[in-house]
Amino acid sequence: MAGDLRHRRAAGDASGEEERAAKTGTSSGGGGDGVEEAAERGSGGRKEALGWLEWSRGWLATVGEFFFQRIAASHLANPLELPPLDGVSIIVTGATSGIGLEIARQLAQAGAHVVMAVRRPKTAHELIQKWQNEKSECSMPLNVEVMELDLISLDSVVKFADAWNARMAPLHVLINNAGIFTIGEPQRFSKDGYEEHMHVNHLAPALLAMLLLPSLIRGSPSRIINVNSVMHTIGFVDAEDMNLTSGKHKYKSWLGYSNSKLAQVKFSSIFHRRIPAEAGVHIVCSSPGIVHTNVVKPRYVFTYLLLCI
Ligand SMILES: NC(=O)c1ccc[n+]([C@@H]2O[C@H](COP(=O)([O-])OP(=O)(O)OC[C@H]3O[C@@H](n4cnc5c(N)ncnc54)[C@H](OP(=O)(O)O)[C@@H]3O)[C@@H](O)[C@H]2O)c1
Numbered sequence: 001m002a003g004d005l006r007h008r009r010a011a012g013d014a015s016g017e018e019e020r021a022a023k024t025g026t027s028s029g030g031g032g033d034g035v036e037e038a039a040e041r042g043s044g045g046r047k048e049a050l051g052w053l054e055w056s057r058g059w060l061a062t063v064g065e066f067f068f069q070r071i072a073a074s075h076l077a078n079p080l081e082l083p084p085l086d087g088v089s090i091i092v093t094g095a096t097s098g099i100g101l102e103i104a105r106q107l108a109q110a111g112a113h114v115v116m117a118v119r120r121p122k123t124a125h126e127l128i129q130k131w132q133n134e135k136s137e138c139s140m141p142l143n144v145e146v147m148e149l150d151l152i153s154l155d156s157v158v159k160f161a162d163a164w165n166a167r168m169a170p171l172h173v174l175i176n177n178a179g180i181f182t183i184g185e186p187q188r189f190s191k192d193g194y195e196e197h198m199h200v201n202h203l204a205p206a207l208l209a210m211l212l213l214p215s216l217i218r219g220s221p222s223r224i225i226n227v228n229s230v231m232h233t234i235g236f237v238d239a240e241d242m243n244l245t246s247g248k249h250k251y252k253s254w255l256g257y258s259n260s261k262l263a264q265v266k267f268s269s270i271f272h273r274r275i276p277a278e279a280g281v282h283i284v285c286s287s288p289g290i291v292h293t294n295v296v297k298p299r300y301v302f303t304y305l306l307l308c309i
Pocket of ligand 1: 093094095096097098099100117118119120149150151152153176177178179180181200227228229230287288289290291292293294295
């Protein structure tokens with residue numbers, strides 16, 4: 001019950017911040033700034049939707065990433081060589097597939113203590129076995145463990161954070177990677193009452209970050225890395241309609257997804273400002289580009305987005 005109260009307060013704080021930010025115009029459209037925004041808000045009015053300029057800029061960025069990311073990233077080493085990470089503790093959510101799996105594998109192979117925070121522990125254990133088998137026989141065993149975390153349940157988030165914090169151990173990096181994009185599917189809500197994209201991609205990771213703050217401070221200088229998306233640029237967070245149920249904004253899966261990613265960017269910015277600099281906890285949101293994974297099958301997504309424009 002204590003956990004229940006704690007997560008309610010934490011989630012409440014977050015949406016309160018967003019609401020305040022939205023009212024001052026800082027938590028709204030993806031482009032989110034400039035003359036156009038001021039004009040749309042008019043004399044103290046709330047912004048109701050993305051302006052056409054922000055909307056066009058956002059879609060250009062999204063489509064541009066689709067076509068030009070290979071060129072833009074061609075100077076980067078692949079794979080990127082990591083320094084030795086012995087003694088560094090890193091939690092990676094959604095480490096059983098796609099980007100999270102690759103992050104967890106590479107960090108573990110660089111010597112980090114990796115915690116795979118996943119909803120399918122059995123799969124995670126099988127992966128660890130596979131990675132271990134791939135290592136040469138004389139090398140040290142990987143320092144990887146599995147902890148159960150189902151982000152669609154706020155109780156699961158609280159349970160996870162309580163279990164980790166009870167160790168009184170430092171946490172150096174939290175990678176909020178897990179996410180969903182239920183392309184073309186109807187709107188769904190979590191048991192906690194939130195639209196699923198908003199819940200899994202923003203609210204649960206935000207709660208996790210807040211609850212793990214004591215461990216992150218213990219591990220300072222430490223970092224929260226949110227795996228975000230260029231699609232946040234076409235999102236619009238209406239603090240009075242976070243669930244997209246009022247009828248003001250018609251639900252579409254891409255809107256649910258991009259709104260949740262924008263909410264994460266806005267929240268991260270507010271959260272970062274709230275943490276005293278001396279605590280040494282930094283927050284970044286990163287866009288991985290377009291990667292062929294379970295969540296994104298590029299051809300399918302591109303066709304879907306084009307049909308939606
Ligand atoms: N792929 C892209 O082009 C792209 C572009 C921009 C941003 N992103 C972001 O990158 C992140 C990783 O996505 P991905 O592309 O690697 O897709 P993915 O292969 O589908 O991986 C998503 C991961 O999230 C986990 N997950 C989903 N719902 C969960 C829940 N309720 N509780 C715990 N874990 C949950 C999944 O678990 P299971 O393995 O159990 O299904 C999976 O491990 C997401 O945040 C996504 O929005 C991806």
